Amino acid sequence: MPETINPLRYPGAKRSLVNYIDALLDANHLQGCTFFEPYAGSAVVGLELLQRGHIGGLVLCEKDILLYAFWECVFRDTDALCNKIQDTPITIETWQQQNQYREVVSLDQADLLDLAFAGLFFNRTNFSGILKANPIGGINQTSRYGIDCRFNKAKIIEIILRLSAYRDVIEVNCNDALQFMRTQNARFLRQNCFAYFDPPYYEKGSEIYRHYYTNQDHIALAHYVRDVHRLDWIISYDDAPFICGLYSNTGAQYQPFFLDYTCASKVRTQGQELLISNLPLPPFPARIVESC
Ligand SMILES: C[S@@+](CC[C@H](N)C(=O)[O-])C[C@H]1O[C@@H](n2cnc3c(N)ncnc32)[C@H](O)[C@@H]1O
Helix, strand or coil: CCCCCCCCCCCCHHHHHHHHHHHHHHHHHCCCCCEEEEECCCCHHHHHHHHCCCCCCCEEEECCCCHHHHHHHHHHHHHHEEEEEEHHHCCCCHHHHHHHHHCCCCHHEEEHHHHHHHHHHHEEEEEHCCCCCCCCCCCCCCCCCCCCCCCCHHHEEEEHHHHHHHHHHEECCCCCCCHHHHHHHHHHHCCCCEEEEECCCCCHHHHHHHCCCCCHHHHHHHHHHHHCCCEEEEEECCCCCCHHHHCCCCCCEEEEEEEEEEEECCCCEEEEEEEEEECCCCCCCCCCCEEC
């Protein structure tokens, strides 16, 4: 697997899908397309494909304003973000100060750069990169793992600077995924477009993300991809009967794959996940170990 250049740790990150989706684009003459990631998170797939030069542009959408602000500042306020990373001590006192930004619910309530830093800070100092979790080492910092053990400033800044070179071909949006996608139909007519949907997990979404899906939201995504025109797409999901039921009889293709997650706790969990697409899906090659 190639080295991933991404400044975020992300629970459920799908780095292991990069080669598979890359090959899918190739087989369907979609290389050079505009690639949509409407549930961006760490946008690991799109950013890697962009760095390989296999897609022409990347369109991100993320509802969590801390993550949105982070990506927006990576590409539009790079130097200020890097300076803030360089100058801010990675301590439990900073964690307490940053907590005010977890309460922010709209972009006009705080400075974008402050939100961006808070997004990165919680991602890299909390358990398993979960924004709503507690810090590594606990509030009292009694563990042998300190709050800064996943915060290598020099490496993070280096990655941000490298990614920022792609600013002209990346667009970042703060919105609900489906609301945003419904505004993009004209673009699907004009350009070769492909969407990778990685919605919040069906089973554990509410434990991991600050925004997660109800059954009704999962149904809305299934209806969206059933009805959308001129867009090829793939969805990754946890393999739950409810989700399978939504896509059976739609003509969509299924392909199971396995992820083994090894998180900060060193506890390895394993799950069968599912790929669903309107394109023919080849078998998934091998078992993957993913580190978050
Ligand atoms: C499974 S994660 C995506 C992980 C991503 N593929 C990666 O590479 O890290 C789902 C993401 O969707 C975001 N999200 C949740 N509800 C959303 C919504 N209604 N619209 C857009 N994004 C949403 C979450 O904040 C989370 O970042």
